[in-house]
Amino acid sequence: MRTAYQYRLRLTRQQQATIDCWLELCRRQYNYRLAERFSWYEQNRCDVNACSLVCHLSELKDRPDFYWQKRDLVNSKKLFPEYKDLPSHTLQDVIARVEKAFDRWLRGDSNGKRSGKPRFKGQGRFRSIAFPDPLKLEHINGRFIQLPKIGKLKMILHRPLPDGFKIKTAAIVKKADGYYITLSLQDATVPVLAPDTPELDNTIGIDMGLKSFLFTDAGEEIEIPQHYRKAEKRLKRLQRSQSRKKKGSNRRKKAIKRVSKAHMLVSNQRKDFHYKSAKKLLSQGKHVAHEKLNIKGIARTRLAKSTHDAGWGQFLQILSIKAERAGLLAIAVNPNGTSQNCSGCGAKVPKELKDRTHACPKCGLTLDRDYNAAINIKYLAVGHSVNKAQVTSDAIAGVTLVARSVCLSIRVGSMSLLGDGRSSWRSRWRIPIADRKCWWRRSTHKRADAASCLYWWLQQPRGFVSRDSLSSFCGSSAYIH
Numbered sequence: 454m455r456t457a458y459q460y461r462l463r464l465t466r467q468q469q470a471t472i473d474c475w476l477e478l479c480r481r482q483y484n485y486r487l488a489e490r491f492s493w494y495e496q497n498r499c500d501v502n503a504c505s506l507v508c509h510l511s512e513l514k515d516r517p518d519f520y521w522q523k524r525d526l527v528n529s530k531k532l533f534p535e536y537k538d539l540p541s542h543t544l545q546d547v548i549a550r551v552e553k554a555f556d557r558w559l560r561g562d563s564n565g566k567r568s569g570k571p572r573f574k575g576q577g578r579f580r581s582i583a584f585p586d587p588l589k590l591e592h593i594n595g596r597f598i599q600l601p602k603i604g605k606l607k608m609i610l611h612r613p614l615p616d617g618f619k620i621k622t623a624a625i626v627k628k629a630d631g632y633y634i635t636l637s638l639q640d641a642t643v644p645v646l647a648p649d650t651p652e653l654d655n656t657i658g659i660d661m662g663l664k665s666f667l668f669t670d671a672g673e674e675i676e677i678p679q680h681y682r683k684a685e686k687r688l689k690r691l692q693r694s695q696s697r698k699k700k701g702s703n704r705r706k707k708a709i710k711r712v713s714k715a716h717m718l719v720s721n722q723r724k725d726f727h728y729k730s731a732k733k734l735l736s737q738g739k740h741v742a743h744e745k746l747n748i749k750g751i752a753r754t755r756l757a758k759s760t761h762d763a764g765w766g767q768f769l770q771i772l773s774i775k776a777e778r779a780g781l782l783a784i785a786v787n788p789n790g791t792s793q794n795c796s797g798c799g800a801k802v803p804k805e806l807k808d809r810t811h812a813c814p815k816c817g818l819t820l821d822r823d824y825n826a827a828i829n830i831k832y833l834a835v836g837h838s839v840n841k842a843q844v845t846s847d848a849i850a851g852v853t854l855v856a857r858s859v860c861l862s863i864r865v866g867s868m869s870l871l872g873d874g875r876s877s878w879r880s881r882w883r884i885p886i887a888d889r890k891c892w893w894r895r896s897t898h899k900r901a902d903a904a905s906c907l908y909w910w911l912q913q914p915r916g917f918v919s920r921d922s923l924s925s926f927c928g929s930s931a932y933i934h
């Protein structure tokens with residue numbers, strides 16, 4: 454298992470100055486190496502249709518890749534001897550970051566998702582330095598941690614390091630309120646828990662929204678604390694006071710610090726809320742199904758501020774990490790139709806964002822809109838292709854849950870049973886059931902079954918279908934939701 458612990462550092466003036474100096478050197482190195490790559494890229498490419506047949510070619514240079522740039526660090530150290538004061542692996546990590554930023558831009562990550570063009574880092578924008586070498590346990594002595602080339606640093610050990618874990622890497626991060634050290638820990642002996650398959654009784658569905666942060670399929674609701682909205686007034690005052698200060702002055706620097714601390718407070722509050730909500734969900738010991746959110750898309754709309762204040766992305770990240778530790782799953786499902794479809798019968802009930810309740814005209818189900826969506830999300834995660842009609846006997850005050858019918862969904866491929874020539878044909882019937890305690894089966898998508906099922910159903914007299922005739926027909930290959 455790999456995990457990270459972060460501790461606050463209590464540095465001396467001298468150590469602070471050293472770290473600041475290293476950060477600045479790393480920033481310059483980063484910018485220089487980035488520029489090196491950009492210029493090679495610019496000089497060594499030309500469009501096929503814009504290049505003249507005979508043209509002067511300058512001598513081709515080696516492409517600056519990771520290893521080339523790493524070797525070239527020797528020259529940096531020759532030209533600027535202050536680079537010799539840095540641990541060499543810290544400097545090499547800067548090159549690795551350039552490589553990663555560049556690759557993400559040109560090639561994309563493992564999912565093929567490309568990032569934007571890397572940017573040069575302005576002053577103070579390079580905030581962390583890495584120590585990529587494993588630390589031995591004797592390097593930590595009480596509250597002191599020994600790092601290469603800087604010596605012993607005092608840290609606030611607010612919680613002990615877990616037993617049996619090895620320190621793989623360390624990184625010093627400069628934040629608005631001081632310096633922190635992040636230790637990446639690993640213990641190979643901790644087994645990875647294998648999650649069991651999600652089923653109806655071991656999964657909870659959550660619908661995330663702007664009205665409430667999340668709504669579970671058990672009807673629980675967690676409010677959005679709106680930390681940013683609450684802090685906005687104070688932030689506004691601080692920002693105004695900052696902009697009144699003369700540029701480059703000490704008072705401005707102090708004002709900038711105040712603003713960044715206020716922002717940090719908000720983000721810490723939000724993170725805390727996310728951890729607590731994730732813990733609350735996972736303490737039930739069930740898999741959590743959520744919608745696959747298009748956060749970037751929503752954040753471009755008028756709802757941007759509220760979206761960022763809710764911070765779903767961070768929450769889902771925390772949720773998936775914490776779920777993995779607990780041997781559970783965080784399942785993302787396709788959000789199409791989760792709020793429109795009825796969780797009782799699967800019928801589509803169109804509604805706008807302002808309609809807060811779901812009232813199904815077909816089966817009479819009346820629920821909160823988010824509650825309905827949460828149930829749908831759960832069904833999708835469990836693997837129901839169409840939302841399954843459900844029997845819920847428990848009475849919730851003011852809420853009626855009635856399952857009056859079974860949805861029969863049939864897809865016939867090239868077999869055109871009705872003879873109208875359509876090659877693919879899909880339909881759904883709702884069969885009223887006499888016995889309310891009917892059972893349902895997972896769908897098996899077999900065309901032959903669908904066709905025979907349809908044929909059988911067409912033979913039946915209209916009206917009620919008894920439970921017995923349904924089960925005797927469907928047997929092992931039910932096509933009933």
Ligand SMILES: [Zn+2]
Pocket residue numbers: 795796797798799800813814815816817818
């Ligand atoms: Zn319905």
